[in-house]
Amino acid sequence: xxxxxxxxxxxxxxxxxxxxxxxxxxxxxxxxxxxxxxxxxxxxxxxxxxxxxxxxxxxxxxxxxxxxxxxxxxxxxxxxxxxxxxxxxxxxxxxxxxxxxxxxxxxxxxxxxxxxxxxxxxxxxxxxxxxxxxxxxxxxxxxxxxxxxxxxxxxxxxxxxxxxxxxxxxxxxxxxxxxxxxxxxxxxxxxxxxxxxxxxxxxxxxxxxxx
Amino acid sequence: xxxxxxxxxxxxxxxxxxxxxxxxxxxxxxxxxxxxxxxxxxxxxxxxxxxxxxxxxxxxxxxxxxxxxxxxxxxxxxxxxxxxxxxxxxxxxxxxxxxxxxxxxxxxxxxxxxxxxxxxxxxxxxxxxxxxxxxxxxxxxxxxxxxxxxxxxxxxxxxxxxxxxxxxxxxxxx
Numbered sequence: 243x244x245x246x247x248x249x250x251x252x253x254x255x256x257x258x259x260x261x262x263x264x265x266x267x268x269x270x271x272x273x274x275x276x277x278x279x280x281x282x283x284x285x286x287x288x289x290x291x292x293x294x295x296x297x298x299x300x301x302x303x304x305x306x307x308x309x310x311x312x313x314x315x316x317x318x319x320x321x322x323x324x325x326x327x328x329x330x331x332x333x334x335x336x337x338x339x340x341x342x343x344x345x346x347x348x349x350x351x352x353x354x355x356x357x358x359x360x361x362x363x364x365x366x367x368x369x370x371x372x373x374x375x376x377x378x379x380x381x382x383x384x385x386x387x388x389x390x391x392x393x394x395x396x397x398x399x400x401x402x403x404x405x406x407x408x409x410x411x412x413x414x415x416x417x418x419x420x421x422x423x424x425x426x427x428x429x430x431x432x433x434x435x436x437x438x439x440x441x442x443x444x445x446x447x448x449x450x451x452x453x
Numbered sequence: 454x455x456x457x458x459x460x461x462x463x464x465x466x467x468x469x470x471x472x473x474x475x476x477x478x479x480x481x482x483x484x485x486x487x488x489x490x491x492x493x494x495x496x497x498x499x500x501x502x503x504x505x506x507x508x509x510x511x512x513x514x515x516x517x518x519x520x521x522x523x524x525x526x527x528x529x530x531x532x533x534x535x536x537x538x539x540x541x542x543x544x545x546x547x548x549x550x551x552x553x554x555x556x557x558x559x560x561x562x563x564x565x566x567x568x569x570x571x572x573x574x575x576x577x578x579x580x581x582x583x584x585x586x587x588x589x590x591x592x593x594x595x596x597x598x599x600x601x602x603x604x605x606x607x608x609x610x611x612x613x614x615x616x617x618x619x620x621x622x623x624x625x626x627x
Contacts, residue, residue: 261476310533321593397531421528
């Protein structure tokens with residue numbers, strides 16, 4: 243009886259901490275790792291080290307989402323296609339593993355545990371977060387790689403990576419709605435020798451700013 | 454000294470309680486369901502002009518379980534601070550026939566919805582700014598699916614406010 247209530251208390255504590263953590267990461271700030279070299283001089287300057295632990299961790303602030311006011315040169319995180327499913331993928335995984343464990347205990351299913359989890363463990367296609375720099379805001383004129391100049395429509399922005407060689411950005415998929423933006427990168431917080439602010443940089447030659 | 458200690462402890466406990474409450478409120482509001490007020494002419498046969506209180510659930514769009522016919526809450530592609538309520542007409546890969554401007558011509562245009570996008574339209578095609586104007590919208594802008602209407606009041610031309618019985622209470626058809 244005593245151990246049961248201890249377990250319940252522990253569960254309650256972890257659940258509460260998780261909920262408060264989720265609130266903070268959704269509303270105020272979160273820390274995300276940056277993968278790949280598409281923002282190369284700014285984040286992950288040495289891409290071919292092959293060690294995941296050397297990825298930069300970046301502090302993302304969410305206060306800019308109250309008004310959706312951004313300026314040229316801001317580094318933003320956005321979701322290209324798909325849904326905000328991190329939380330629910332977690333719930334799904336936990337539910338699925340519980341059901342698998344229960345079935346194994348009942349003796350119905352002796353097949354692989356990892357195999358079944360692996361099917362759901364591919365969130366890459368519907369949880370693709372990209373981190374890029376805002377080059378153009380609504381009303382700006384910008385030159386596209388197809389050698390024409392387009393006006394960025396209302397409520398959209400033009401994003402590009404700092405490393406033009408290996409970056410999937412607005413040059414491939416065009417302007418994106420500002421509603422997809424999920425936060426602004428302000429500071430590199432990890433590894434310790436790279437702690438610094440993320441500075442704004444505006445390539446003057448690419449864009450003609452609206453008044 | 455011990456008085457300060459107890460005050461600090463009390464303050465900490467109260468703060469924890471408030472944080473817990475706000476956290477659970479955020480969880481319910483953003484991941485389960487939330488109420489919303491919808492008004493305007495664009496969904497006219499389905500939703501009222503003057504305003505409907507609706508319940509929005511935030512579960513199914515995260516599992517990609519919304520489909521054609523569902524009424525969804527979408528962050529407007531033209532103004533990210535606004536939300537619009539439209540009906541999904543086509544998912545990615547669908548061929549859509551639509552009238553660009555039904556009041557002027559009846560020339561039909563066909564478009565294929567690209568990957569990761571949906572095609573949304575209002576039920577009132579004469580007074581709705583939707584995918585016919587700004588094209589397919591990314592799926593990531595979908596914020597939830599409307600599933601229940603809680604209109605507990607209805608206005609009459611004489612400004613009498615009927616609070617009860619509820620006129621439009623219930624779920625709506627697809």
